[in-house]
Amino acid sequence: MPVEESIKRLRDAIISCDKELALEATREIIDKGIDPIEAFEKGLVEGARVVGDKFDRLEIFLTELIEVADVMKACTDLLMSQIPKGRVPKKGTVVIGTVKGDIHEIGKNIVASLLSANGFDVHDLGADVPAEKFIEEADKVGADIIAVSALMTSTIGGQKDVIDYLKATGKRKKFYVMVGGGPTTREWAEQIGADGYAETAMEAVKVALDLIQKRRSS
């Protein structure tokens, strides 16, 4: 089977969320000595893009999306085990969570799954996360982006608290901050000085990719 066909098989397995087939295709790619980075970009990431678009149109739902993210992770781990550490491609590292006082997680889970499926290293802190915890974790894992979710008009201020805490600790320039969630608007994001805002989960992936690009080019 030619290289393109093997990679297409992996991509199609991701799109159809077939874990067994995806792992089998990944093993085949490794056995054939196909470049793991090419397989990652053209197979896994491309498959995840199609899955994200399907979720945007609600042709698939959150459960399927999370399953795809899990399959992606398993296949990525297999592929990356073939690459020397220094050459492992990484889209970027994101620390994500819902603000202090807010117990809603579903929107944040969607963004985390899509980021993960698109090759980001995602550290999910869950819900009701204090401002300092976001920063402590971002420092610990060497994050590029802190993604802060809020679902209530009464808790949205927690997003500003994260940015204020970064400023107060002299770390504002160290991380990009993205905000999102039900009550969040572009105007609000601009008002509090966030670096990125997205209304939908797929848009969040694009914003994160743009921020990483910006970081690399600067």
Place this chain on the structure above:
Amino acid sequence: MVNLLDVVDRALTGKACFEKEYDLNIFSSKLREVVKEYDIKYDPDTPVPSDDSLADDVFKAALDFYREVGTYCTDTGRIIKFDEDEIKEGLKTAPSELTFGEGVDAKTLIPRKPESKTPPWCFLGAGGAPVSSEEIFLKLVEGYASIPLANSITTPALTSVRGMRIRPGTPLEILGTIRNVVLAREALRRAGRPGLPIMNALATATRAVSLITALHPDYGLRRTDGYLIGIIAELKTNFDLLNKVCALQSLGYGGICAESGPIYGGYCGGPEGTAVATVASHLMGVLVYRAGWYLSFPIHINYGSNSTPELLWVTSVSAQAISRNTHLLSLHLNYTAAGPCTEMCLYEIAAQRLAAIPSGVSGIESLGTGKATHEDYLTPMEPRFAAEVAHAVVGMKREDANEIVKAILPKYIDNIAAPPVGLKYQECYDVKTGEPSKRCLEVYSKVKRELEDLGLEFKC
């Protein structure tokens, strides 16, 4: 009968399970199973179905589903479960009527059936949307109370106290909650309807401590008001929410409401799963919160509104399932994608009320305009319009409502992803007199005339 202590005991000793496992392997998995087993199917051409057997199947599926999956307690990582007898007994003993308000504004909330000629309860106002100042808060609530069809009020949420932004779980939240009550009562007095019940007590109180503090009689909340206790999506609770229930029950407040917003596209999956989960949320309210009434707002995961054809179907089918099979007092809350003073917003409201009222909801909460996200993007005109539509469609056959909804949908559906944001209260109303602008009245009259052409008979 299961009581709060039983619930707490099960939260502490029930089956241990990680949250992700509950979401994926229990909730989503079982939901897909019952949807398949009962052969529940969404029909995009019929946003308001008239099929009684479909409604009854959704109800049976929800009973089976909730008995299997129970409620997840996020504080203990355990599942609170109930057996079939407990669920049936809970449904049998749930209140079939509740009186809210005082004096001339006291009124009894009663159940309705599909196509019922009984007028619906109109719970009108802001749906907890944010406002920038106490002055606008007062003007808005006074405006809501001046709507003749209002049976109760849903207040906006203050976002700051003396210029300081409210943070949850802090003294600012407690102070904000107290101000919310005090200002709302004052506004009702100014409107000449001091006995009107506040039924969203309280949007500012995310934590139990804030609600409990605001219950002090000095601030003006009453036993005849309504108290919303949230269900965390999907079918989850925690001890802070149960603390609210405990305080209200212990102090003899009967107006506890279980409020839920199942998410279409989330763990519920498609419209079929969302409809079953909406009914199951009512069962959770009966058993976990011992609620007297119920408020549901199934919501679109991407658009934050419930006016798409899928959500209209979910609203209609779940309302029919509940009203045909129980005497629960169930209200529907609508969120529009478009903001105030736009034709799109009024079309969305009309479609939502046509889906809910002929399907047998006990009443409506109207509403969150423009997804209730932008500060001050709310006026009394939209809830007034919602109540007038709700009364105009009383007694309407479901199949007639379906045809009218299908005629309204093309007027807004193409703009659902990028809706007009509309105008702020200050741009639509004279802040001094509380009177709507000419433009606001023109939009209202134009859409009302169009609905009359489609067959609605407005009573006011």
